[in-house]
Amino acid sequence: MTKIGIIGYGNLGRGVESAIKQNDDMELVAVFTRRDPASLQIQSEGVKVDSVDNVSNYTDMIDVMILCGGSATDLPKQTPEYAKLFNVVDSFDTHANIPTHFANVDKAAKENSHVGLISCGWDPGMFSLMRLYGNAFLPEGTDYTFWGKGVSQGHSDAVRRIKGVKNAKQYTIPVEEALEAVRSGSNPKLSTRQKHTREVFAVLEDGADAASIEKEICEMPNYFADYDTTVHFIDEDEFNKNHSGIPHGGFVIRSGKTGWNLEDTHVVEYSIKLDSNPGFTSSIIVSFARAVDRLSKEGVAGAKTVFDIPPAYLTSMSGEYIREHLL
């Protein structure tokens, strides 16, 4: 059994809780929160809810701690901090800051003989793997990643953290003309702005300044500055009625050439269509938590990413079984 702890009980934390229930070799030991533990009602029976301040009491009881905070402010601090106490997995998704985050987690994890897997989920995560496989298999080629239409958790979270914003959802929408050009095999050069638009639906706190918040959203580096972003301020009723789901989707395409004179063209496409982004993300994270537990028990330490994990480590099925049934 792999014994799991969860820090943070938002959409992702709840998804992790559900995913653990789907895996017979995984056990949820405790959920940790910054809120009053008594105020938190979780779904698993007989599982402890405790304050995040008490997390150090659990080092002997938990094999892997799954960090379900946000990338903007939580994870840059939390992942290196908790990698001192536990093997950890996070879903850090600020692509531009991954090298720094990796270095910080690597130091803390190595000094304390833990494994810290960062940037797990579907992007970064499974989409990253598809980009890597595409580059490895078709070295002369181009890859394209499109997201949506769907809600980006990281981007919604970033908007919600702005002072004066009560609630927000951010939809990422692929630009149809760009998509068609890629699938035609014409290998178009596309800027960030040409590939996607972003649409934000936000509920403001009383007295908040809509104009300055809109500006703050649209100019936010890494998240919105490179995109054409539309911001809609709506009331809470409309928000709850029309923007309560968390669907997502997207695809990674690699088109490339092989042959002595590069005479043959190949197009490889990976696509996902998700009812629930945190549901799929957390299910991937739980599978990588299994791999982290195995690596740690083998004596491995340090920061890792999805690129470092042998796929066989992700499943509870034996090597014999997967060779016979999945190979």
Next chain:
Amino acid sequence: MTKIGIIGYGNLGRGVESAIKQNDDMELVAVFTRRDPASLQIQSEGVKVDSVDNVSNYTDMIDVMILCGGSATDLPKQTPEYAKLFNVVDSFDTHANIPTHFANVDKAAKENSHVGLISCGWDPGMFSLMRLYGNAFLPEGTDYTFWGKGVSQGHSDAVRRIKGVKNAKQYTIPVEEALEAVRSGSNPKLSTRQKHTREVFAVLEDGADAASIEKEICEMPNYFADYDTTVHFIDEDEFNKNHSGIPHGGFVIRSGKTGWNLEDTHVVEYSIKLDSNPGFTSSIIVSFARAVDRLSKEGVAGAKTVFDIPPAYLTSMSGEYIREHLL
């Protein structure tokens, strides 16, 4: 540099030769053949062609030997044999016999401190990885693999090995109704026969008995017995005119559910469209040969499959680079 040898110079061997040219960190040392080496004209300048009988003279010069023989009769003997002398990669694709093949290669490789990666390519290979990832990420779900329309090298090879057959091409064709049912998310139960048909175009040797050859094809275990197979006997001119390309394609779909009450459905699809099946297969093989070389230099020994390989080992790009650009 990873120094590569090739045994067998058919479509796959030529593909490997071209793929090595696309990878700056790979070097082709020699091509080995069962034919008279003087009769073989390869495309790479300054690369030795030698008899397969002399292969043991090259143990110090080659990091990984890529075996480009057929699965029906060559590889079951060759891979364990050459795993005694070299690190090896093969594309063994008789799914039902993989456990036995793995055990034979594992014994030879371990006894001689080599790595033997079996069943590499796109199926088995990349499609296997997609099935594994799908099962790991969506444990409550169903996966489907469809092939084609395209030429199966393994099946064409199996037909060509029948006495009396001069040349042959086998096309695998997905059944359109089955495909539509899967994509609808209805999770249909489909037999092997309901998913694909097989179509063979064969040229006979003078005096061959068409009826007995057709029977031998259609009843061949593992290859044709479980499918509705149509066999066409055609003359050499028609064969050369209409059946000289080796396109292929296919996809792996995993649909599954997450959520506390399995309320959310997700559909994940991986699809490929290939101008040249051996071109793509050999490009994948070369990428895994790089991983085999690295594992061997780390002291690893024994049989491996694509499931055992950390994705980062497949590329010449550094860990820092892929974390910054592909994660």
